[in-house]
Amino acid sequence: MAFSLSDAELQEIYSFALDLGRRAGRILMDGVERRTGEASGRDEKRDVAGEEKMNAVDIVTQTDLDVEAFVLKEITERFPSHKFIGEETYSSGSSREYLITDEPTWCVDPLDGTVNYTHLFPMFCVSIAFILNGIPVVGIIYQPVLDTTYSALVGYGAWQDDGHHTKSRKSLPLVNNPKQVLPPNAPKGCIFSCEWGKDRRDTEGGNMWRKVNSFVNMAAEIGGRGGKGGMVHGVRSLGSATLDLAYVAAGSFDIWWEGGCWEWDVAAGICILREAGGLITTAHPPPNPETDPIEEVRLGSRLYLAIRPAGDSDTETGQQAQERVVRETWKRVQKLDYSRPGA
Amino acid sequence: MAFSLSDAELQEIYSFALDLGRRAGRILMDGVERRTGEASGRDEKRDVAGEEKMNAVDIVTQTDLDVEAFVLKEITERFPSHKFIGEETYSSGSSREYLITDEPTWCVDPLDGTVNYTHLFPMFCVSIAFILNGIPVVGIIYQPVLDTTYSALVGYGAWQDDGHHTKSRKSLPLVNNPKQVLPPNAPKGCIFSCEWGKDRRDTEGGNMWRKVNSFVNMAAEIGGRGGKGGMVHGVRSLGSATLDLAYVAAGSFDIWWEGGCWEWDVAAGICILREAGGLITTAHPPPNPETDPIEEVRLGSRLYLAIRPAGDSDTETGQQAQERVVRETWKRVQKLDYSRPGA
Numbered sequence: 001m002a003f004s005l006s007d008a009e010l011q012e013i014y015s016f017a018l019d020l021g022r023r024a025g026r027i028l029m030d031g032v033e034r035r036t037g038e039a040s041g042r043d044e045k046r047d048v049a050g051e052e053k054m055n056a057v058d059i060v061t062q063t064d065l066d067v068e069a070f071v072l073k074e075i076t077e078r079f080p081s082h083k084f085i086g087e088e089t090y091s092s093g094s095s096r097e098y099l100i101t102d103e104p105t106w107c108v109d110p111l112d113g114t115v116n117y118t119h120l121f122p123m124f125c126v127s128i129a130f131i132l133n134g135i136p137v138v139g140i141i142y143q144p145v146l147d148t149t150y151s152a153l154v155g156y157g158a159w160q161d162d163g164h165h166t167k168s169r170k171s172l173p174l175v176n177n178p179k180q181v182l183p184p185n186a187p188k189g190c191i192f193s194c195e196w197g198k199d200r201r202d203t204e205g206g207n208m209w210r211k212v213n214s215f216v217n218m219a220a221e222i223g224g225r226g227g228k229g230g231m232v233h234g235v236r237s238l239g240s241a242t243l244d245l246a247y248v249a250a251g252s253f254d255i256w257w258e259g260g261c262w263e264w265d266v267a268a269g270i271c272i273l274r275e276a277g278g279l280i281t282t283a284h285p286p287p288n289p290e291t292d293p294i295e296e297v298r299l300g301s302r303l304y305l306a307i308r309p310a311g312d313s314d315t316e317t318g319q320q321a322q323e324r325v326v327r328e329t330w331k332r333v334q335k336l337d338y339s340r341p342g343a
Numbered sequence: 344m345a346f347s348l349s350d351a352e353l354q355e356i357y358s359f360a361l362d363l364g365r366r367a368g369r370i371l372m373d374g375v376e377r378r379t380g381e382a383s384g385r386d387e388k389r390d391v392a393g394e395e396k397m398n399a400v401d402i403v404t405q406t407d408l409d410v411e412a413f414v415l416k417e418i419t420e421r422f423p424s425h426k427f428i429g430e431e432t433y434s435s436g437s438s439r440e441y442l443i444t445d446e447p448t449w450c451v452d453p454l455d456g457t458v459n460y461t462h463l464f465p466m467f468c469v470s471i472a473f474i475l476n477g478i479p480v481v482g483i484i485y486q487p488v489l490d491t492t493y494s495a496l497v498g499y500g501a502w503q504d505d506g507h508h509t510k511s512r513k514s515l516p517l518v519n520n521p522k523q524v525l526p527p528n529a530p531k532g533c534i535f536s537c538e539w540g541k542d543r544r545d546t547e548g549g550n551m552w553r554k555v556n557s558f559v560n561m562a563a564e565i566g567g568r569g570g571k572g573g574m575v576h577g578v579r580s581l582g583s584a585t586l587d588l589a590y591v592a593a594g595s596f597d598i599w600w601e602g603g604c605w606e607w608d609v610a611a612g613i614c615i616l617r618e619a620g621g622l623i624t625t626a627h628p629p630p631n632p633e634t635d636p637i638e639e640v641r642l643g644s645r646l647y648l649a650i651r652p653a654g655d656s657d658t659e660t661g662q663q664a665q666e667r668v669v670r671e672t673w674k675r676v677q678k679l680d681y682s683r684p685g686a
Contacts, residue, residue, distance in 0.1 A: 036517050115577050119534055120517050121595035122489065146465065146489055174379050174463050191462055196578040202567025212559055216551075224545025234458050235539040237580040252464035 002133050003102055010137065013079070014153040017128050017140045018162055020074055021151075024067050024110060024126040025144035031063035032120060032145075060111075060118045064088055067110035071128065075106050082106055082130075087264045097341050098300035100263060105131045109264040113240030122146060123238045125246075129267030134299065139271030141246045150246040152275035158249060172276035172309070173251030179277060179311035182254065182321040185222075187230035187328055190254035192218050193244045195237055197260050207259065210334040214257070217332035228332050245269030248306045249276040255329055256306040259283050259336035263300045270297065277309030279322040289330035294323055302338040305329060345476050346445055353480065356422070357496040360471050360483045361505055363417055364494075367410050367453060367469040368487030374406035375463060375488075403454075403461045407431055410453035414471065418449050425449055425473075430607045440684050441643035443606060448474045452607040456583030465489060466581045468589070472610030477642065482614030484589045493589040495618035501592060515619035515652070516594030522620060522654035525597065525664040528565075530573035530671055533597035535561050536587045538580055540603050550602065553677040557600070560675035571675050588612030591649045592619040598672055599649040602626050602679030606643045613640065620652030622665040632673035637666055645681040648672060 005013075068088040075084055083105040090099075100107065106128065111117055113124030122145035130138035137154040149165070150172065152158035163169030173179060183189030194215055199207040220229035236253060238244055241261040247253045249272045270280055279294075283303035286292035297304060307325050310318035348356075411431040418427055426448040433442075443450065449471065454460055456467030465488035473481035480497040492508070493515065495501035506512030516522055526532030537558055542550040563572035579596060581587055584604040590596045592615045613623055622637075626646035629635035640647060650668050653661035 036513055115534070116595075119595045120593065121534075121579075121590060170379055191458070191464075196562055200562055200564045200567070200572070200574060202563045202572060208559075208563065212555065216555055219539055219543055220545045220551065221543045224543070229543070229545060231543060234582050235580055236464075236582055237578055239577050239579055247464060250463065252459075252462045 001102055003104055005104070005132060010153060013130050014138045014151070014156075016078060017130060017138050018149065018151055018165075020071060021126050021128050021140040021142035021149060022165055023074075024071050024128070025142040027067050027070060028063060028111060028117065028124070028126065029144045031059055031117075035059060036120070057118065060114060063117075064111045064114065067126065068108065071106075071108050071110060071126075079104070079106075084108070085264065086110065087262070090262075090264070098263070100131055100134060100299060102133045107131055107136070107264050107267040109242065112242035112265055113238070116239050121239070123240045123243050125240065125242055127242045127264060127268045129264075129271060131267060131299075136267045136271035136299070139268030139275075141242055141268050141272065143243065143246075150249060150269075150272050152272040154271065154275060156275070158272045158275035160250060172249050172272065173278075175251030175308075179309050179318060180251065181313040181318070182307075182310045182325055184313075186321075186325045187218055187232045187255060187332070188222065190230075190232050190325070191234045191236060191252070192230075192232040193236045193238070193248065193253040193256040194218075195239065195241065195244070195258055197258075199260070205337065207336055207338070210336050211259075214333035218255075218257075218329070230328070230332050241265040242269055245273055245304075245306055248308045249273040249278055251276075251308050254308050255325060256304070257283050257329060257333055259303045259338045261302060261304070266304060267299060270299065273306055277318065278306060279319070279326065280304060280306045281326055283333065284335050285330035285333055289327050294326050300340060302340055303336060305333075344445055346447055348447070348475060353496060356473050357481045357494070357499075359421060360473060360481050361492065361494055361508075363414060364469050364471050364483040364485035364492060365508055366417075367414055367471075368485040370410050370413060371406060371454060371460065371467070371469065372487045374402055374460075378402060379463070400461060403457060406460075407454045407457065410469065411451065414449075414451050414453060414469075422447070422449075427451070428607065429453065430455075430605070433605075433607070441606070443474055443477060443642060445476045450474055450479070450607050450610040452585065455585035455608055456581070459582050464582070466583045466586050468583065468585055470585045470607060470611045472607075472614060474610060474642075479610045479614035479642070482611035482618075484585055484611050484615065486586065486589075493592060493612075493615050495615040497614065497618060499618070501615045501618035503593060515592050515615065516621075518594030518651075522652050522661060523594065524656040524661070525650075525653045525668055527656075529664075529668045530561055530575045530598060530675070531565065533573075533575050533668070534577045534579060534595070535573075535575040536579045536581070536590065536596040536599040537561075538582065538584065538587070538601055540601075542603070548680065550679055550681070553679050554602075557676035561598075561600075561672070573671070573675050584608040585612055588616055588647075588649055591651045592616040592621055594619075594651050597651050598668060599647070600626050600672060600676055602646045602681045604645065604647070609647060610642060612649075613642065616649055616652075620661065621649060622662070622669065623647060623649045624669055626676065627678050628673035628676055632670050637669050643683060645683055646679060648676075 109127040117124040158172040217228040452470040460467040501515040560571040
């Protein structure tokens with residue numbers, strides 16, 4: 001059953017989500033301040049007592065839960081008929097089923113980049129998506145240390161900042177607006193974004209070696225690796241899937257290839273990337289990377305390959321260039337071993 | 344010949360450098376704004392004409408040169424007797440000699456993370472060090488997108504922000520002040536910072552494979568890699584050696600291991616790291632990593648291993664813990680092939 005919302009309703013949801021992301025981010029920053037001795041005067045006694053009892057990991061876990069509870073409460077009060085899927089509540093359950101249906105659904109990661117947050121490294125964020133008929137139609141990524149929001153409303157565009165909470169609003173992609181063409185010999189010349197992940201088994205079939213072999217193919221000199229060498233211009237690993245995707249939408253990264261993350265990590269980013277003009281499909285190279293169809297990404301597939309927005313050149317459209325880069329990446333990466341029921 | 348400056352002179356140099364870093368960063372941000380359509384009203388005609396003639400790489404190269412020229416001019420006017428070594432002027436020369444002597448010397452990278460700057464990824468910075476008797480005694484790293492300064496004055500400490508240009512000043516390390524202990528089974532539990540670099544030869548003796556083998560040793564499960572598996576908690580690659588080091592000083596990263604960068608990339612960071620209580624030595628594992636001495640880093644050695652500030656535990660001092668982590672890292676990394684005359 002297809003659901004429909006009016007333009008005014010979607011605009012309302014977008015504005016609400018934009019504000020909600022910033023308020024959630026504020027709670028994350030309160031947690032930072034508690035840990036760097038910048039606790040505010042209010043209720044200082046409680047803060048000090050709390051710090052004595054809680055270590056850094058406890059504080060982070062509690063903040064994560066607090067933010068999700070706050071976001072859930074705000075959404076439920078404003079939109080009581082909408083469904084809600086949050087990283088914390090989902091992970092505490094026993095099912096790993098893909099639960100997103102056609103119904104109006106919020107999909108939230110209160111804190112992406114948890115390890116970065118624990119270590120006070122600025123690459124963490126709040127991720128809030130609103131999904132209709134299985135498609136993310138509103139996406140908000142708020143990075144509180146930089147006070148930067150990446151957002152999109154389907155059909156309207158994608159932006160950095162909002163011109164309301166901040167002084168300006170910039171269309172995505174940021175880099176070379178109007179959109180810059182992709183390098184003619186890509187992946188050569190590209191910034192490649194990837195993550196090492198948690199699966200570190202030292203076996204050929206384990207995800208670590210599948211990733212390492214793929215990374216090295218992308219990085220090695222042209223002619224190296226039996227012809228697979230891609231000589232990317234740079235390799236970046238931030239420890240946040242959500243921000244990886246935001247930086248692809250901004251045009252800062254050209255290619256993001258990853259497996260193992262979940263829908264709440266990517267739902268907002270997928271909306272923002274698409275509205276910015278980017279392409280996202282599966283990380284899994286098909287049997288024939290040269291000719292097999294480039295399918296729509298499945299939100300819950302846990303396997304993602306994103307290409308940044310790209311302008312037309314004299315010889316190809318931006319989309320043709322993106323598809324070329326997808327195929328060149330597929331030729332160099334290995335299948336990853338992540339799956340899930342119901343996706 | 345040893346040089347000596349009074350405390351008041353060093354304080355003056357520190358204040359001057361702190362301000363200079365911010366002013367240089369402002370020029371970098373002007374370059375960003377020119378490229379994202381946020382050019383200021385003044386001289387708009389020239390900006391538009393400039394943009395038509397210059398592509399992104401031209402703008403970046405010009406900005407890099409402009410910032411170095413600005414910093415050189417400011418330093419020369421204020422401290423005409425001091426020597427100056429800048430990344431841009433050095434690189435345009437033919438010598439690769441190590442030129443730092445005992446004389447009062449400024450060592451400046453006007454833009455570290457140039458590729459990130461080109462791509463408008465926030466991990467770029469200005470790096471300014473003042474060196475006396477071969478030792479960096481003042482270090483300033485300014486990251487303009489975050490409006491964040493990391494700085495140190497030898498003997499006084501290291502800080503994030505300054506309480507003058509910004510509302511607060513925080514002592515480094517940020518994480519868990521007083522200093523947090525290093526993990527007992529390090530590198531397990533550590534955040535490992537590393538860069539892929541530009542040398543991508545696909546040969547066993549090339550730096551790419553020496554790095555990849557080292558990265559995989561650090562990342563693989565305990566028991567993997569013939570016992571070398573270090574199971575670090577996370578691997579980060581930012582594309583800026585200077586910021587890698589700043590984040591080690593802040594406590595956000597535990598271990599940074601790198602070869603190939605130069606003194607202007609690390610001079611300010613070394614000062615900040617040491618004042619924060621961190622340790623820096625050579626990336627090169629000695630013949631016996633368990634017992635060989637942990638030597639002082641040579642500024643121009645191009646081979647660096649940094650460990651974050653660490654607190655005492657019940658069983659070891661912070662320094663003992665740092666030395667333990669140096670040795671555990673040395674056991675897992677390979678020698679890199681970078682050299683230079685005169686270092």
